[in-house]
Amino acid sequence: MLDFLHRHVLHNLGLKLISLALAVGLWLAVARDPVAEVAVDVPIEFHNIPPSLEISSENIPRAQIRLRGPERVVHRLQASDVYAEIELSGVKPGERTFDLTAQQIHQPSELEVVQVVPNQFHLNFDARLIRQVPVQPRIIGTFVSGYSIERVVVDPPTITISGPKKHVEAVEAAITDPVDVSGDINRATFTRHAYVSDALIQVADPDPVRVTVIMQKAGVTSGGQPAKSE
Helix, strand or coil: CHHHHHHHHHCCHHHHHHHHHHHHHHHHHHHHCCEEEEEEEEEEEEECCCCCEEECCCCCCEEEEEEEEEHHHHHHCCHHHCEEEEECCCCCCEEEEEECCHHHEECCCCCEEEEEECCEEEEEEEEEEEEEEEEEEEEECCCCCCEEEEEEEEECCEEEEEEEHHHHHCCCCEEEEEEECCCCCCEEEEEECEECCCCCCEECCCCCEEEEEEEEECCCCCCCCCCCEC
């Protein structure tokens, strides 16, 4: 019996006691770390969308992710630590419904995804279209008595836009920021940005355009025609 105790219990007793103390300490540290939950609102990232395709849905959903794990990890969590990812390679024009599950969520390894809202979402896709549209200046102001606009010259007269095909085809013209000609009686040139109000359409060249407004005195030119763009 003494030989058994000496061989299996007392042998390297110091190391065994240290190991036991470390194990107990680790267990206590884990046992004292309470579990917490947190909800994080994150954007959905879309990867590998075909270059000839555009998302034509006006509202892109966001995801609310509920996570559970050690309270110390939850307290250190940053919004950038969590994101949802959807693969779009091979998608074609039309409507498509996507599942959003824990497998599409990236989060710190110590945290567990317990809920994803929504768990499905719907998107529309359309072919990308690029075309030029005329620039229509927006002239405002109070004219000097006896004067009117003879001519308006826009440089460049067109801009290039791109976006979902149906949205781009519906655009008749790009509009400039207001051009106030109050008090002008001769020729005045203004620098303004042109824009398209549809948020899904991009202006290829965002540089401003030059709008030249040429005034005329009443009766100087025939016809008294209203302002035109060139």
